[in-house]
Amino acid sequence: MQFMLLFSRQGKLRLQKWYVPLSDKEKKKITRELVQTVLARKPKMCSFLEWRDLKIVYKRYASLYFCCAIEDQDNELITLEIIHRYVELLDKYFGSVCELDIIFNFEKAYFILDEFLLGGEVQETSKKNVLKAIEQADLLQESPKKTLSPIF
Amino acid sequence: MPAPIRLRELIRTIRTARTQAEEREMIQKECAAIRSSFREEDNTYRCRNVAKLLYMHMLGYPAHFGQLECLKLIASQKFTDKRIGYLGAMLLLDERQDVHLLMTNCIKNDLNHSTQFVQGLALCTLGCMGSSEMCRDLAGEVEKLLKTSNSYLRKKAALCAVHVIRKVPELMEMFLPATKNLLNEKNHGVLHTSVVLLTEMCERSPDMPAHFRKLVPQLVRILKNLIMSGYSPEHDVSGISDPFLQVRILRLLRILGRNDDDSSEAMNDILAQVATNTETSKNVGNAILYETVLTIMDIKSESGLRVLAINILGRFLLNNDKNIRYVALTSLLKTVRTDHNTVQRHRSTIVDCLKDLDVSIKRRAMELSFALVNGNNIRGMMKELLYFLDSCEPEFKADCASGIFLAAEKYAPSKRWHIDTIMRVLTTAGSYVRDDAVPNLIQLITNSVEMHAYTVQRLYKAILGDYSQQPLVQVAAWCIGEYGDLLVSGQCEEEGPIQVTEDEVLDILESVLISNMSTSVTRGYALTAIMKLSTRFTCTVNRIKKVVSIYGSSIDVELQQRAVEYNALFKKYDHMRSALLERMPVMEKVTTNGPTEIVQTNGETEPAPLETKPPPSGPQPTSQANDLLDLLGGNDITPVIPTAPTSKPSSAGGELLDLLGDINLTGAPAAAPAPASVPQISQPPFLLDGLSSQPLFNDIAAGIPSITAYSKNGLKIEFTFERSNTNPSVTVITIQASNSTELDMTDFVFQAAVPKTFQLQLLSPSSSIVPAFNTGTITQVIKVLNPQKQQLRMRIKLTYNHKGSAMQDLAEVNNFPPQSWQ
Numbered sequence: 001m002q003f004m005l006l007f008s009r010q011g012k013l014r015l016q017k018w019y020v021p022l023s024d025k026e027k028k029k030i031t032r033e034l035v036q037t038v039l040a041r042k043p044k045m046c047s048f049l050e051w052r053d054l055k056i057v058y059k060r061y062a063s064l065y066f067c068c069a070i071e072d073q074d075n076e077l078i079t080l081e082i083i084h085r086y087v088e089l090l091d092k093y094f095g096s097v098c099e100l101d102i103i104f105n106f107e108k109a110y111f112i113l114d115e116f117l118l119g120g121e122v123q124e125t126s127k128k129n130v131l132k133a134i135e136q137a138d139l140l141q142e143s144p145k146k147t148l149s150p151i152f
Numbered sequence: 153m154p155a156p157i158r159l160r161e162l163i164r165t166i167r168t169a170r171t172q173a174e175e176r177e178m179i180q181k182e183c184a185a186i187r188s189s190f191r192e193e194d195n196t197y198r199c200r201n202v203a204k205l206l207y208m209h210m211l212g213y214p215a216h217f218g219q220l221e222c223l224k225l226i227a228s229q230k231f232t233d234k235r236i237g238y239l240g241a242m243l244l245l246d247e248r249q250d251v252h253l254l255m256t257n258c259i260k261n262d263l264n265h266s267t268q269f270v271q272g273l274a275l276c277t278l279g280c281m282g283s284s285e286m287c288r289d290l291a292g293e294v295e296k297l298l299k300t301s302n303s304y305l306r307k308k309a310a311l312c313a314v315h316v317i318r319k320v321p322e323l324m325e326m327f328l329p330a331t332k333n334l335l336n337e338k339n340h341g342v343l344h345t346s347v348v349l350l351t352e353m354c355e356r357s358p359d360m361p362a363h364f365r366k367l368v369p370q371l372v373r374i375l376k377n378l379i380m381s382g383y384s385p386e387h388d389v390s391g392i393s394d395p396f397l398q399v400r401i402l403r404l405l406r407i408l409g410r411n412d413d414d415s416s417e418a419m420n421d422i423l424a425q426v427a428t429n430t431e432t433s434k435n436v437g438n439a440i441l442y443e444t445v446l447t448i449m450d451i452k453s454e455s456g457l458r459v460l461a462i463n464i465l466g467r468f469l470l471n472n473d474k475n476i477r478y479v480a481l482t483s484l485l486k487t488v489r490t491d492h493n494t495v496q497r498h499r500s501t502i503v504d505c506l507k508d509l510d511v512s513i514k515r516r517a518m519e520l521s522f523a524l525v526n527g528n529n530i531r532g533m534m535k536e537l538l539y540f541l542d543s544c545e546p547e548f549k550a551d552c553a554s555g556i557f558l559a560a561e562k563y564a565p566s567k568r569w570h571i572d573t574i575m576r577v578l579t580t581a582g583s584y585v586r587d588d589a590v591p592n593l594i595q596l597i598t599n600s601v602e603m604h605a606y607t608v609q610r611l612y613k614a615i616l617g618d619y620s621q622q623p624l625v626q627v628a629a630w631c632i633g634e635y636g637d638l639l640v641s642g643q644c645e646e647e648g649p650i651q652v653t654e655d656e657v658l659d660i661l662e663s664v665l666i667s668n669m670s671t672s673v674t675r676g677y678a679l680t681a682i683m684k685l686s687t688r689f690t691c692t693v694n695r696i697k698k699v700v701s702i703y704g705s706s707i708d709v710e711l712q713q714r715a716v717e718y719n720a721l722f723k724k725y726d727h728m729r730s731a732l733l734e735r736m737p738v739m740e741k742v743t744t745n746g747p748t749e750i751v752q753t754n755g756e757t758e759p760a761p762l763e764t765k766p767p768p769s770g771p772q773p774t775s776q777a778n779d780l781l782d783l784l785g786g787n788d789i790t791p792v793i794p795t796a797p798t799s800k801p802s803s804a805g806g807e808l809l810d811l812l813g814d815i816n817l818t819g820a821p822a823a824a825p826a827p828a829s830v831p832q833i834s835q836p837p838f839l840l841d842g843l844s845s846q847p848l849f850n851d852i853a854a855g856i857p858s859i860t861a862y863s864k865n866g867l868k869i870e871f872t873f874e875r876s877n878t879n880p881s882v883t884v885i886t887i888q889a890s891n892s893t894e895l896d897m898t899d900f901v902f903q904a905a906v907p908k909t910f911q912l913q914l915l916s917p918s919s920s921i922v923p924a925f926n927t928g929t930i931t932q933v934i935k936v937l938n939p940q941k942q943q944l945r946m947r948i949k950l951t952y953n954h955k956g957s958a959m960q961d962l963a964e965v966n967n968f969p970p971q972s973w974q
Contacts, residue, residue, distance in 0.1 A: 013210055019280060021247045028212070045510045046474035053892060053925040073355075075446075076479060077439030078399045081389065103167075104160055106210065107203055110239055118311040119279040121348050124341040125396045126386045133304065137269045141232045 001079070001120035002054060002069045003030075004113075006102065009063050011035045014102050015109055019120035038067055048076050059083050063099045086116055089130055111137065156189055157182075159203045166211075179213050190221055198225060199236045206240055219244050219251050226258045231270065234262070238273045247283035256286050263293040268304055271297070275305070279312035287316040291323050298330040303339040310334070310345035314352045321356055328353075328363075335370050340387055340394055343374065347400040354407045365408050368415045372422045375401045379426060390434045402426070402443040409451030416452040423448055427460055435475070438468070442479050449487045462487065462494040469501045474510055481505060481516035488523045489858045489872050499524050503533070506540045511547075514540075518548060522555040530563040534573060542580045549584035551928065553577050554918040557589055558931055561915065562884070567600040571607050579614050582621025590626050592916045595739050597631060605644040608635040612652065616660060620669045626677045629664060632657060633681025634736060637688035654692040658682065662699060672708055679703060679711055683718045687733045697722055856972050861965040862948065866893035867922065869902075869948075871965070873972040883944070883972050885934040891922040893954070900952040902932055907945055911937040922952070944973040 006015035013031060022030070037051060038058050049056050051069075057079040058067040066083045070076065087097070089112050094101040102109050115130045115137075117123060124130050157165075162182060169175035186201045202221050209215035222244060225237025245252050255277075262274035275297065278290060294316060297309035317324045327349070334346035350367070354360040378393045387394035405423075409416040426444045431437040441464055448461040465487075468480030484502070488495045502524065505517035518540065525533045534556070541552045556577050564570035574593055578585065597607050611628035619625045632639065636657055642649035664670050664678040679700070686696045700722070703715035721729050858872040869889045876882040891897050898921050906912045917932035938944060946965040953959070 013212075016210065016243075018246075021281065021283075023248055042509075044474070046478045046512055048475060048478055049512055050927075073403075075399055075403070075439060075443050077435055077442050077475065078396065080475070081395060081436055081439060085389075104163055106207065107159075107236065107239060111235065114239075114276050114280075118276055118308055118345075119315045121311050121314065121345065122396050123307050123311050123345055125344050125394050126340055128386050129341060133269075133272075137231075137235070140267070140269055141235065143231075 005067045007035050007065050061087050092131055156197050156201055162204050179208050199233050202240050203236050223254055238277045242277055242280055246281050256289055271305055272308055275308040275312045279315045284319045287319045291316050295326055303342050307341040307345040310349045314349050317352055324353055344397045347404050351404045361408050365415050368408055368418050371401050375422055390436045391431055392436050395436045395440055398440050399443045402447050406447035406450050413452050438476050466498045478513050481520055485520050503536045525559045527563045538576050549581040553581050553585045567603050571603050575610050578624040582624035585623040586919050590623050593627050594630050598736055599738055604635045605638040608639045609644045619664050622671055622674050625664055625674050629677040629681045633684035636685045654689040658692055675711055679714050684733045687730045857969050859967050862963050867891055881937055881939045883936045887932050889922050889930040890926050891924055892926050894924050895955050896924050897922040897952040897954045903949040905947045909940050909942050938973050944968040
């Protein structure tokens, strides 16, 4: 995966994760163009589109669009599952997640994503394990002790 | 200074802003506060401030002054600080920033931290955006962590290693020993990331697959366990156990089984099992099936398995889910070359997809339809494709028109059908037809001698109502100029002749000249056509003279020049006028100067030496070509000058003729017998004869693997092959040139030469621009005659303009599959 973007129906960016080095200007340009392209799609159209030399996989969940750019050899259908898994993780963590949760707790959304994907690839296929890691990291944050020994 | 406001508070405040200006004001105020807080080197609130900065960054505001603060956070010993610090680094500190490298030391320390979550943060950051220098410095640490027994860290280290290898491929060797027992893990996270690591290694280096092939049995076992094991709540997705891992294993198996019989054999059973047992009601199952199909098609699987795979794709095509249909079309496009027959069975479903509402599906279906056209189905397919051309979105029309021309040229069952098809394209999508199609069409029309009257009549009728589509008008103008006499004399046999007077013809041509919609080029065509009619019409010569003289003072320099020259023809050179403007001779396709020497945008010709020679008796053209080429090439490669895609008067051809002067070209023995049933008066070369009389290229030709003939600097050229079943010495090669760089390649010319025992004919390419980002291709057809069934070799020369400079390259193509020449 080269990047993942989350944006609202009005085109406001809620999360951006880039796995390729690009300048801020380029990122803004790509984001703007892609958001425009995806928002222009009609609801009955398929979730895949070709854009530049990438494949774009997107899915809408309530008011948020989840959009991933994958490479030629990546499997589009499993990318849809990856998106779905991320949404499930957010849902479990926040309890019936909605867009506001992601707006107000964007850093947590990033932390969860970083436990699920690394460098654009899935690092953990068990929902339980991802959530457990997040939980324990959160505890570590709240703990008054400065450093902790490894837990497992 | 009061404590900085909390993150959530800030977010709430900013969201209350009603206008962009209000928001900007709030942001600026807060940024100022944050800046002064940074200046005070406040440790307590640094984390909060950076978090707020990251939020504002996401809204699109600059946040570079926070970069150093992120570094300080990373260096802090508080976990909260590190978490936000690393997040900030990933968002603000990519490798283009100067301060990026300063992170290296911190990351190094954190990789060895006593808390695994800190190590995890470091691995994550390095694996997402580490620069090459960083990767070089820290690869050793990553390698160490790859061998740890802590699965939480091991899986992250594996993906971090993937990133390191992508950035610094030479470091791949370093990670090899650690991969030895990666697959022995029980933990799915580690298994998944290990498979990704192995895949990355195999994709990077051609030696790796050989090295890892011994893992195939183990991979098969793991996959089998996943399928056969019962319900596992931890990894279950809609009844399937860990689909992510299954898909990755299938992908690795694909790479390992490619070109290797033993490995392919070892995976046959499991692939068949997955293909038949996977539940297809949900997307998850289909994702696995899709990967399975890709694997089956890429390895050396037995034919039964391949048929199974294509049938799965066929079922996908009928699925209600658009995504599945899209994916099926994409895969079929990849396999249509190698498994042509099997894909043909699904042709009607594919053609139905042309009517789909989704643009991506339509495009795929169109490409696939063109790939499936052959001599047998040309009529039916063309009907569908023409209907599609009529109703599709404008973005498709150019490609569709080019594809139709190519297919028609290859498989036209009769000349009339060919002309009718071209007419249909010109009238429905006339303005989308590529410019270089015009000379090709003109050449085609010229060569269909018995259809001249019919053609000119149809073209005349077409532009009567509407002369806005430039390519149509250009072809029509040219034809009317050439065959206007047939038009007014009402000689059409194919359909009822129409009554047209000379004046009416001149009316329409003059309208074209005057019209604002006509381009300069079109006007040129029209003026020349009017001029030519001066020798073909009898009553209206004065009118023509008048028109021509008016344009002698036209603002358009090109028109003015022509008009002045034509005027001169009327005045000083009237005795030469009829000779100069006489009917164009039939253009022989296999000529060294190429048809462009004759087909010029202004239709004028100087009588070229080749045209004045007596037409050869019997099928001579190829042998003449041979003689010519013998003179040109002393060594064993015979250069063939291809038909150039542009319509400029080909000076190259002219030079060639100068070289040869008045050499006697007739009388050479025929190189090959022409098949019977050639209804034309002209002498079309033998390679075309079979085409026009019967369907030639049937499915028997299917199964010849295509090759990548050239791949360099982003330019890739693929050859696909077809053999004729009535003339087994003929191989038809279709080349496709694609461009993966970010700039178009223009003025692209493809030339080829073959050894002396072969003969080559290059048809016109679809265009001269290879669009960037693989958004389109140039297609061109090469016909090779190989009577002695020798091994096919070819030298190719490519010239094009790219990124402002002229590029040129020579290459040899030696990897022709045996089925293409045996």
